[in-house]
Amino acid sequence: MSIELGKFNVLEVVKTVDFGVYLDGGEEGEILLPTRYVPEECNIGDFLNVFLYLDNEERLIATTLTPLVQVGEFACLEVSWVNQFGAFLNWGLMKDLFVPFREQKMKMLVGKKYVIHAHIDEDSYRIVASAKVDKYLSKELPAYQPNDEVSILIWQKTDLGFKAIVENKFSGLLYDSEIFQHLQTGMQLKAFVKQVREDGKIDLMLQKPGFEKIDDFSDKLLSYIKENGGSIQLNDKSPAEDIYDTFQVSKKTFKKAVGDLYKKRLIVIEANGIRLAKD
Structure with a gap:
């Protein structure tokens, strides 16, 4: 059996101790899961899904916490602290994720967030991160089709x-x-x-072509206006972000629906919004 560092592994409980349980790590030996992460009614012979990383002493250790990134993945993480060797990112575990200076595109600053790739350093066998994202992106030709x-x-x-x-x-x-x-x-x-x-x-x-038929959204918009007392504080002059936050459609789709309802004399367009037309 081989384990994967920096990823989740399903391992068997082989020993219980005062400070946790030990899991069968195959060739890597027994791996500690500290007490704080041990599920209730955990017994020898149980299989647990755990994330494996290295503690401050560079020893394999397990946790049931889910980190913000796993080896082979990209994520946007915040810098917790910096020293003479590099930056350390909060990835949701007890030990922060290290970014050597050589893997920083610019000097990382405490409190700032950066997109990184997590991987195993071949020389040290440590989980590290790199902000030089380009070199970790696939060079394969994606097999996607339009609208996927x-x-x-x-x-x-x-x-x-x-x-x-x-x-x-x-x-x-x-x-x-x-x-x-x-x-x-x-x-x-x-x-x-x-x-x-x-x-x-x-x-x-961001929006699939033809996903929203104007007639369908016109009905949705008319119902929304009725449900909100007969008027809303949005019209075709409103910011696209406000429209998207409310309806999850583009401003273009919204304007077409407004025009459709206006032509049908179902609404009145005012300076600060839209209201239902009186019968």
């Missing part, structure tokens, strides 16, 4: 829009002209594939 739904992590702002990490593996881009909600580094959300470019990078969009 994907999970993304917003990475950084560029002149074209926002770079994103797609499904913890690929590089993607959301274009400014197609963004209708507030975005910032570290946000995790769903997006849709617009196209996979020849260089393997993915053009993304």
Whole structure:
């Protein structure tokens, strides 16, 4: 049996002690799960799903806590402290995650958040992080089709829009002209594939084309106005972010629905919002 450092492993309880239980780590020997993480009514022979990392003495140790990132994944984490060797990130465990200076694109500052990749350092066998994200992104050609739904992590702002990490593996881009909600580094959300470019990078969009038929959203908007006393403080001049926060649609979709209801004489558009038309 082999264990995976920096990931969850299902291991058997082989010994109980005053300060926790020991788990069968195969060739790595017995691994301590401290008392604070031991489930109630835990017995020898039970199998536990635990995360494995190294303690301050560089010994294998287990926890039932879920870290903010696992080996092979990307995440946006906050710097807890810095010393002469590098920065240390809060990843939700007792021991912070180390980022050597050589793996920082710029000097990391305490209290700031950075997108990083977690991996095993081949020389020291320690779990470390790198802010040089590009070199850990896959060079494979993604097999996605247009309109496929994907999970993304917003990475950084560029002149074209926002770079994103797609499904913890690929590089993607959301274009400014197609963004209708507030975005910032570290946000995790769903997006849709617009196209996979020849260089393997993915053009993304936040809303699936044709997902919202105007007639359908017109009905939804009319019902919302009725449910809110016959008027709302939004109209076609409102900020796109406010519209998205309320209805999860783009401003373009909202404006078309408003126009549809207005033509049907179901609503009146006012300076500070929309109200139902009187019969």
